[in-house]
Amino acid sequence: MNSSLLSLQKLLHGYIKNNLIKNIFINKMVLDSRKIKGKNCLFIAIKGYKNDGKNFIEHAISKGAVAILTYSDNIISSYSIIYKNNIPIIYLPNLHKNISYFAGILYDHPSKKIPVIGITGTNGKTSITHFLMQWIKLLGGNPAILSTIGNGFSGKLIQTDNTTDSAIKIQYTLKKFIQKKANFIIMEISSHGLTQFRVSNIFFSIGIFTNLTRDHLDYHLNMNNYELSKWKFFNNHKVKKKIINIDDNIGLKWFKKLSNVIPVTTKNFLYKSNIFIHIKNIIYLPNKTIISFNSSWGSGTVKINLIGKFNVINIFLSMATLLSLNYPLQKLLKTVSKIQSVKGRMEKIFFKKKYSNIIIDYAHSPDSLKNVLLTIKLITHGKIWCIFGCGGERDTGKRKIMGSIATKYADIIILTTDNPRKENIDNIIQDIKKGCNPLHNVYIILDRIKAISYAIFNSSKEDTILVAGKGHENYQIIGNKILHYSDFNTIQNILRNIK
Structure with a gap:
């Protein structure tokens, strides 16, 4: 560096x-x-x-x-x-608090030179990052991203270990992006990154808040600490404009406290802000969604090739960002239909009509699993299969909750291996089972490949199979070993052998 x-x-x-x-x-x-x-x-x-x-x-x-x-x-x-x-x-x-500052001096404060957009929240960070990258590119820009899926430019992403890199690596990477002619930088901001001051000296033109639900309590210990870690981004950091999903209770609370906020909501409310986006009506179709909206920039109706209310919110948080960066509304309306889903996020796999649809999603928290299953319910005429596990050596309290959610919103559950790390996989499965309805169809198939194969060969064409928890990941952590593994490749290999 x-x-x-x-x-x-x-x-x-x-x-x-x-x-x-x-x-x-x-x-x-x-x-x-x-x-x-x-x-x-x-x-x-x-x-x-x-x-x-x-x-x-x-x-x-x-x-x-x-x-x-x-x-x-x-x-x-x-x-x-x-x-x-x-x-x-x-x-x-307090050296750990000032590393971002020192790295900023060494690399000549790159975040002061072009707009930097930061996105924080439990769910939706990766989707919004990639929606903005696609959208800005469609509009003629050259955006670069720092994301869970990878860092870099469209089509040239390099995988990373963390959602938010070290304070030094971030400043260095921003400088390199500018040298490669990036005119926007979009980055995911994790709660770990905020707690550890990794972005404390990054200057953000815009900060986006998606939502706050249970996650990472193995690190933060309780929801109050988790909320405070996210709050630091807007209260303690250098963020000019804030775009907040106020359908979320925490987002609504922060909206009332902060200045320079652009609220995005599906609910009727009295606008304290002269700048807003109100999503008025949503029509869900099998492979697309039609949304009408009103805003301080104008009104309209859009059709997106995405499904799920959470994707509607993500698209309009992205739209609010671009509008606040002075992109014309009409240009956004003409290009929004070209935005595609993100790898491992409600990624739908189509195959032979006599078999069910399969969806891969990164959902690994209670709220994200619930939202994905509710979305699948809108587009499924048959049964919903849910294949998932939970990570080892992480928040154990969420396991029972996820088991309860799965049995409430899916018809058939297959509990399997996620990233157990050094924890006993049987203990993880039993923790999940504590939340499952004992009268429900719950199978335990520890081999993830066999679990997916079982669902594919035993489901009907009206069914939908959700493979949850790993999304874009191309590895599995078992014991001390990091093994090459991909849900997407596994499914493709199984389908390739179907005659």
Whole structure:
């Protein structure tokens, strides 16, 4: 992650007054000592979720780091410098909160140069990111994205490990996008990324809030902490305009507190804002949806090749974003029908007519599973099959809830393996079963390929099969192993062998 040379004294201006560091120059900063290369690398040693960077300071020095920036444990050590093998180790308070700021200086604050759109919420982040990428491209732009599915430009996405990258990687990536002539950047903002201050020095032209429902409680512990992590984005970060789904109760609460908000809703309400989008009527068809709306920019009717109320909300949150960026409404109305579904998000697979339809979706939280099943109910004349599991070593409390939702909204349930990690798969399945109606059709087929195959060969052409939980993922984590696996490829292989 190289940049032009920057004086360490300039980087730490206002933090450290010491002429001894004025002749140290950097063009790269890393959090992982194994990634130190070249002669001008700064190693930042912070305490992580699993490892403490201080334990790797000696390794960083041996690899050639020109300086070490680390956190101070107390007031006495704050802003002090010690030397090891003539390499300065600089101690700063609240270092983890300021990495985005330091990376912004090194990479010349790229988010100040073009519009950056940030999207947060439990569900819908990936869909909106990709809807906006498609839409802006249709309108002649060159957008780049940072997304769960990958980072980059349309058709050239590179897969990533996290929804929101490290603070350093984000600033570096934004700079690279601008060098490649991006004129918009759209990024998903996870609650983990917000809690860990990974975007604290990104300047957002627009922030979008989708919804808030149960997820990641293994990390946040309770819903209040989870809400506060999302609230930080709008309350503590540099966000000019906010676009909020006020059908969501948390969104409505925030709408009443914040300024410069554009509300999007399907409900009748008194507009405190002069700028709004009100979705008035929705007609659901098997493969498309017709929506009429009113807004402060004008009114109209659109037809989209997407299904589900959540996709309606996602499209209109996207529309509000583009309207607030001064795209004409008429151009948006002419192009919206060309937007396609996102890989692994209500991804419908069509095949021989004597067999059922299959839908792949990333739904891995109670609310997302419920919304997908309710949508499938609108387009299914026969039975609904639901194949899913839950991730191991993650929020155990949601498992019972998801079991209850599955048996309420689907006709036949197959419990199977998701990403069990090191947790016993039988324990995960039993946790889910606690929420299942004992009178319901619930099968346990731990082999995910066999579970999908069983549903395909035992369903009728009027049925719909939902394969939930993994979506776009092309791996499965079992024990310490990351195995190559894809729901999409599995289904294609099964269908290919049907004669």
